[in-house]
Structures are given as structure tokens and as C-alpha cells.
Amino acid sequence: MSRSVLRVCLLLLVALGRPGAASESDQDQGEEERTHPPRKGLGHTHWSYEDRNRWSEDYQDCRGTMQSPININMASTIFSPHLRAIQLSGYSLPANERLKLRNNGHTVFLELPQSLAITGGYAQQYRAVQLHLHWGATTGPGSEHTINGHRFAAEIHVVHYNTKYDSFKEAMVQPDGLAVLAAFLEMGPRDNPYYQELLDHMQQIQRDGEEVWVPGFNIASLLPVNLKYYYRYNGSLTTPPCYQAVRWTVFNQTMMISRDQMLKLITSLRNDDGKPLQSNYRQIQSLHGRRVLASFQPTFFAPKQLPAGTASSAAPEEHSSSSFQAGDVLAVLFGVLFAITALAFLLYIHKQRNQNARLDSPIKSKVIYTAATTENTA
Template sequence: MQLELFITLLLVHSQVLGDSSSEEDLSKEHEDDHEKSSSHSDHWGYQDQTSWLSTFTACNGKSQSPIDIVTREVTYDPRLPAIKLDGYDLSDGPELTLQNNGHTLQLQLPNTMRIIQGFDEIYFAAQLHFHWGNTEVPGSEHTIDNIHFPAEIHVVHYNSKYSSVKEAASKPDGLAVLGAFIGIGLHENDNYEKILSVIKDVSSEASDTKIPSFNVRHLLPNSLDRFYRYTGSLTTPPCFQSVNWTVFNDTITVSRKQLAALEETLKAGHNESLSKNFRAPQQLNGRQVLASFPALQTRYGVSSETDSFSTTRVNGSQGALSRGDILAIAFGVLFVLTLLLFFLYAYQQRQKHSKSNLEARQNVIYKPANKEDV
């Protein structure tokens, strides 16, 4: 019994310290992890996400990811600094390692790739990976107004003040993840093909391959100007609440065939299909989602960009009923109901009155007949 407990504790310990490499972070250590990874990925899966809560306490937190981004509720913040990337063009650099870690398709990135503007600190890249569904189910993690996109890319960075992504992963200011939605377009995406053309080589769990380096910037949308920002967590166990999230408004497209390759090629565990690797949206719990752009101002035809923070929220209410509107409608309905009831009552009274008159008249007519009988 004690031995079992010891083994369980040991497994949980190794998950917390090492398994986080499986998805959102910790890339360097992962390369040495192959003998471990075939078993450690069995510790959690996407089918039963509620079971994460009992094993990984951080998954119960109040600032979890992903979230549904409700465009009407986001706050436009013109002071959000633009994202500036550096060193993303790895053309002619050393080959990159692509792996199937049992949870996702992951590309290791060198820390010469950096976010040099957008946050208080510089963030180094560690890895990028994907989330997807299957042919029936779109599999982005974040949703926009409850809509899933077919897939989502996450480029994971760690705060340069920490010595490694592993050290940063549990710190509140540890990680910055850039997320972008992947949709379906008419044409093949040549940049994504650099990864997807070799996906067959990593079809089995814990396998990896080398691919020629390329300009990683091209995996992200053309414009990085429009984005949502909020504080959240890793979307996989151990769910550390250490991620400063940036979700781009502009999307990337790949061909239907390319998306199918992502959805259908990889295996996990005992030859099971690795698909639908997305976590359900989490409660916002009062967190604010900022937007770098006044999306709803455009939507509602309001062009002023001079107002700051609350502008979008205020404009957002134009599309909905205000409390005053709802009260007015309620009183209107109440008034009509009262009128109807009054008319019904008046009608009933009138009917009653005419009936009693008739009876009275009948009585009057009847009496003389009685007299005749007598």
C-alpha cells in the first residue's frame, strides 16, 4: 500500500516537474525525455478533462485558459504596445526538431527568436505547437463569440529574466504565448507545408524528425496589429497560471488537405488517433480581455478612436437592450395585460348582468302563468 502511494507520488512529481514539457512549454528538457514520454503522456488525456482537476490542482484556478472571447465584452486599449518579433527568420540556420509528444505536434525553437516589444520584459521562444479537431469538429482552443476555428497555433515564449522555460513555467510572469487561428483556404500554405509535408515521419507517439529551418514568422498572420490580450494559464496539465496570452484577430489559412493531414496523421498511445486535442473554454471569473483594436467601433459605425478603455464596452451596449429598454418593454407588456384583464372583467360583468336581467324577465313572465295554474 505504501509502495503504491510512493509510486503515485513519484509519478505526480515527475508530471509537475517534467511532463509540462509535453505541451505548452519546457522544450529543451523534452529532447531527453523519449524513454519517459511514452508512459508519461498516459497521465492525462483530452477525453476526460475533469479528471485533470483532481491530479493537477492548478487546473482548478480562477485564471485558466483557453477562454471564449466575447467581442462585445472586450475592452479596447489603445495603449497596448504593438508586438515586435526578432530573430524569427531562421532561414539557413540549423535544422529544427519536430516531434509528436503524444499530445500535440511540436516544433522546438531556439531562444534567438524573441518578442522584443509588447511586454515589460523580453521573451525568448521555446517551442510552437498546434491544437486541432477532426473532420467533424473544429479544434481551436480559444473561441470567438463561441465559435471554434478549425485549428490554432501557439508559439510559446518565456520571460528572459528566467534561465529556462522550465523555471519560468510556474511564475506569474513566466510565459507569453502567441496564439493564432488556422482556417481553411483555397490554396496550400507553403509555410505550413514545411511542417506538414513531414508529419508522417512523426506519426507515432514520442517520435521526432529534423526539418530544414525556415522563416517561422510566416506561420503567423501577416498583420500582428490586431490582437486580444488576457492573463491565463497553460491549456494542458499542470495548468500553471503563468501565461500572458496574445490571441491574434487575423487568421492563417491552410488547404483542406493540409488540415486533414494535421487531423488524421498522428497517433498517441496504443495507435489511437491524436485528434481533438483542445481544452474546453474556461470561466473568465472577472478577468478583463483587452483588444488592441476598436473592433466594435467599426462594427457599430462609430469612428472615434480618442476614447480609451471603456469605449468598446459602451459601444458594445448599442447592440443590446439597455436596462431602461428592458424596463420599458416590461411596463408596456404589463399595461397591455392589465387592459386585457380589465376588458375581460368588464365583459364578464356585462354577461352576468344581462343573464340576470334575462332571468328576472323570465321570472316576471313566469309568475302570471303560476297564477293561472292556481
């Protein structure tokens, strides 16, 4: 009898020990992946981007102290409960509303009607102007912002201006003039049909200055579904004239496009020199004491955090969709292990009852635990 109890205790211990062990090994694996050095964009760069360290010679704002992009160190962000979910209005456009898609020599650029607006998540309302993308080369990723030193494959920027100003031009020199919504793009297994709306036309605008009209679609589909979790900081345009007018929103959830789509994005366009338009991202700028706010508590999602400067671009899925997947997996794991433990316990009781019913008197079979205790102490 005492041996049976010991066996159950051992079973319980083993079962309960498993989740801890699993999470530790997950962490180890994560650490291993994280220790790969980040890959830099070593491929062809556009001339203006090759020249990026000299931008400030012609544009003095480019040497300001509130420049973008930045590296977001999750551990240094400050949770702000005042940052509400971003709300978009008018983003779903009918197909008969045509939009101009243009190769401007620096990026692919979609003009947006002013009916698109940010109506929540900022202190003021902002009207959309355009969206564009930043990407890398076949040799490396090309997002502008980085998270804990991790550079994502690409990044989308949707540019808006504050409705309290009469025009984008007027707003772009004001500290609260612009709001840019940024999201990271990663490679996933499936084609993204919304990004395909743009990628379908890339061949038509291969050369600098070329443009094409594309049918309207739901522009919000180019952004993450989760608009609640984001980082917010004050920064600048990431291209000359580098005006320090941008209230940045960098979403935590990333977008997925297929490898073929990413390849199309990277290889379709050419710059004004006729060279491939690639690695069109600016280098990370110093924070100069700026604080980065978070609309959520990043420490809560500890399993997905990467140590600063050690993130790997070889494992982009590490950051996929959101930081909550690891939490979900652990929850399911714990649930399953709990169920197994409970089942084992029930089976044990059932077995003991049968045994007692066969061997012992009916009265004794009802008091298995008392009997075990008695035998133990004896």
C-alpha cells in the same frame, strides 16, 4: 422640365438608397449564417483529452480561477491604447539550422532556438521555446480559444518565457513567466507553403515519441502578417500542469491553410494508444471576472461581429483574414454608387444643355435651374 428634375431626384434617391439596402441584406445574410449551432468536436479524442475533466484531480492548478482557453466575447473586451504591435526578432531561420519536430502524444511540437524573441508588445522581453498546434477532427473544428462562441478549425501556439528568469522551467510557475502567441487557422483555397514546411514531415512522426529534424524557415510566416490587432488576457497553460503563468496574445487575423493541409494535420498523428490524435483542445474555461483587453476597437468592425454563442463553424470564411474585409467592400460599393450618381447627374446636365440649345434661346440654356424653378412655382 419639372418632370426631368423629379426623375433626377428619384435617380439620386435610388442610388443613395442602395448602399444602405446592401449593407442591411449583408447583415441579414450574416445573421442567417450565424444562427447555425456551433459544431462540437465529436470525433475521436486523445485519451488525455478524454480525461480532461479530471485533470484537476492530479494537477490542482487546473481548477484555478485564471485558466485557459477562454471564449473572447468581442463586445466585452476593453480597448487598450497601450497595447503596441507585437514585434518579433530572429524568427527567420536559415535552412541549414535544423529544428526538432516531435509527436509528443498530445500534439506536433517544434522546438525553437532561444535566438527567437518577442521584443515589442509586452512590458518585458520573452524568448521562444517551442510551437505546437491544436486541431479538431473531420467532424468538427478544434481551436482552443473561441471568439463570440465561434470555434475555428485549428490554433497555433508559440510559447515564450520571460527573459528575467533563467529558464523556461523557472518561468512557468511565475505569473508573468510565459507569453504565448496564438493564431487561428481556417481552411482556404490554397496550400500554405509555410505550414507545408511542418506538414511535409508529419508522416515521419506518426507514432507518439517520434521525432524528425526539419530545415529552418521563417517561423514568423506561421503567424499572421498583422501583429497589431490582438486580444490580451492573463491565463494558463491549456494542458496539465495548467500553471497560471501565461500572458496570452490572441491575434485577430487568422491564418489560412488548404483543406488538404487541414486533413493532413488532423489525420497524420497517433497518440500513445495508437488511436488518431484528434480534437486535442481543452474546453472553454470560466473568466472568473478577468478582463480581456483588445489592442484595437472591435466595435469599429461591427459588420464582422458575431453574437455570443451563435457562431457557425459551417461558415468559417466569415472570420477570414481579418475583420476589415466587410468595411473594404462597403467602401468600394459606396465609391461605385457615388460615381454612378455623379455620372447620371452629368449626363442629365449634358442632355438638358443639348435640348435647350436646340429648342431655346442661347440665354435660356444657361439658366436651366432657374427656368425649372420658375415653371415649378407657376
